[in-house]
Amino acid sequence: MIPKDVIKKIRKIEIFTNRVVTEQLAGQYHSIFKGKGLNFLDVRQYQFGDDIRDIDWKVSARMDGLYIKQYTEERELTVNLLVDISSSGIFGTVDSSRFERMAEIASMIAFSAIRNNDKVGLILFSDKIECYIPPKKGKKHVLNVISKILTYQPESKGTSIDNALQFFASVNKKTSVAFMISDFFDDNFQHSLKIVNRKHDFIPIIVRDNMEESLPSMGIVHFQNPETGEILVIDTSDKVFLKMVKGESEKNRETLFNSFKKLSMDYINIDLNSSFAEPIVSFFKKRAARKRRRG
Numbered sequence: 001m002i003p004k005d006v007i008k009k010i011r012k013i014e015i016f017t018n019r020v021v022t023e024q025l026a027g028q029y030h031s032i033f034k035g036k037g038l039n040f041l042d043v044r045q046y047q048f049g050d051d052i053r054d055i056d057w058k059v060s061a062r063m064d065g066l067y068i069k070q071y072t073e074e075r076e077l078t079v080n081l082l083v084d085i086s087s088s089g090i091f092g093t094v095d096s097s098r099f100e101r102m103a104e105i106a107s108m109i110a111f112s113a114i115r116n117n118d119k120v121g122l123i124l125f126s127d128k129i130e131c132y133i134p135p136k137k138g139k140k141h142v143l144n145v146i147s148k149i150l151t152y153q154p155e156s157k158g159t160s161i162d163n164a165l166q167f168f169a170s171v172n173k174k175t176s177v178a179f180m181i182s183d184f185f186d187d188n189f190q191h192s193l194k195i196v197n198r199k200h201d202f203i204p205i206i207v208r209d210n211m212e213e214s215l216p217s218m219g220i221v222h223f224q225n226p227e228t229g230e231i232l233v234i235d236t237s238d239k240v241f242l243k244m245v246k247g248e249s250e251k252n253r254e255t256l257f258n259s260f261k262k263l264s265m266d267y268i269n270i271d272l273n274s275s276f277a278e279p280i281v282s283f284f285k286k287r288a289a290r291k292r293r294r295g
Contacts, residue, residue, distance in 0.1 A: 002147055009100070010146055017107040020277045021115065028284035029112040032291055033077055033177055033201070043067045077177060078135045079113040079120050081106045082164055083149055084182030086126040087157040098207055098272060102181045103149040105205060105276055109179055110142040120145060121172075127158030129167045135176075159185065165192035169199075177201045183208050184256055197263050203283075204260060208253075209272040 002010075021029075043059050046066035054068040083102050110120045114137060121135030122145045131152055133145060161182065168178060169192070178200050196202050220234070260267045268283045270276050 002151065006147065006150055009150060010143060013104050013107045013146060014111075014143070017104065017111050020108060020281070021111045024277070024281045025108075025112055025284055028281075028288050029116060032284060032287040033079075033116075042070045044070055077113070077116070077118040078172070078174065079109065079118055080123065080135065080168065080172060080176055080178040081109065081120065081145070082123045082125065082168060082178060082180040082182075084126075084159060084161075084164075084180075085124045085130060085149070085152060085154045086159040087154070098183065098209070099150065101207055101270070101272055101276055103146055105181055105207070105270065105280065106149055106179075107142075107146050108277065108280055110145060114139060114142050122148060123164060123168060124148065124152055124154070125160070125164040125167070126154045126156040127160040128156055128163060130154050130156070132167075132171065134171075161186045161189040162192050165189060165196050169196050172200065175199055175201075177203070179203050179205055181205045181207060190259055193259070194263060197265055202265065204265065204267040205270060205280075206256070206267065207270045207272065207276075 043056050044067065046055065046060075046068050050068050056067050056069045059067045083106060085099065106122075113120050117137060119135035119137050120142055122131070122133040123129065124131040131148060133148065159182075161180070161184065164180070172178075178196070180202070182204070184204065184206050193202070257267070257269075266283065266287065268279050270279050
């Protein structure tokens with residue numbers, strides 16, 4: 001039984017994300033993700049202006065004339081959500097924790113998918129695979145996915161993006177679209193990312209809080225690493241220390257972004273202190289515009 005407060009939260013997320021999908025993403029999702037696959041339909045006689053790469057030489061030889069292959073766009077798509085539920089997700093300095101924000105982000109993508117009659121799957125991961133919901137269609141299924149993100153109690157505290165990527169590749173043999181929603185505070189996953197990116201349209205969504213990278217001056221503060229339990233005593237009034245923390249954080253972020261750029265991957269960067277909808281809408285619009293330019 002889902003608690004009443006969780007049901008209320010799910011309903012609130014549904015109303016908000018549905019509004020954004022309707023008002024700001026209308027048509028964008030379809031235009032950038034549809035057409036990823038083509039199914040053979042038939043052959044017809046070659047006409048002037050047809051692409052010669054579509055000529056079916058075997059049929060042409062039999063029919064004593066040039067014939068080209070015709071295809072129909074594959075309408076059904078599978079969208080996978082890979083959500084990081086390691087203990088760092090409890091961090092949050094605004095109204096929402098990272099878990100709640102990730103559920104909102106996943107909802108926007110999932111509702112966009114079901115409006116186009118696509119399947120949605122879910123992988124919840126920490127340093128192991130915590131939960132897997134195979135892709136299915138329908139609103140009821142999507143609401144179950146959102147509920148699972150909000151209510152699931154992980155067994156482990158750590159993070160292994162590499163494990164999540166390997167599992168995703170093992171259960172998705174066909175090409176799909178995948179969004180990994182995480183703070184990406186992890187290492188040694190670039191090789192698996194490269195392999196997954198070759199076959200799938202893989203989009204990282206980085207969710208972080210500026211508080212983690214630019215600490216305000218609050219005197220002596222005790223910080224506990226939620227994944228390891230380690231407690232650190234930090235003097236946040238130490239300007240030299242704060243400058244070092246900011247420099248390391250910026251370096252970490254730049255290294256992460258560069259790893260995506262090297263693989264020619266699109267990515268979405270979201271700050272917990274700002275609107276999560278805006279970067280997602282911007283991503284969809286930029287992709288749609290780029291696709292139009294390419295014809």
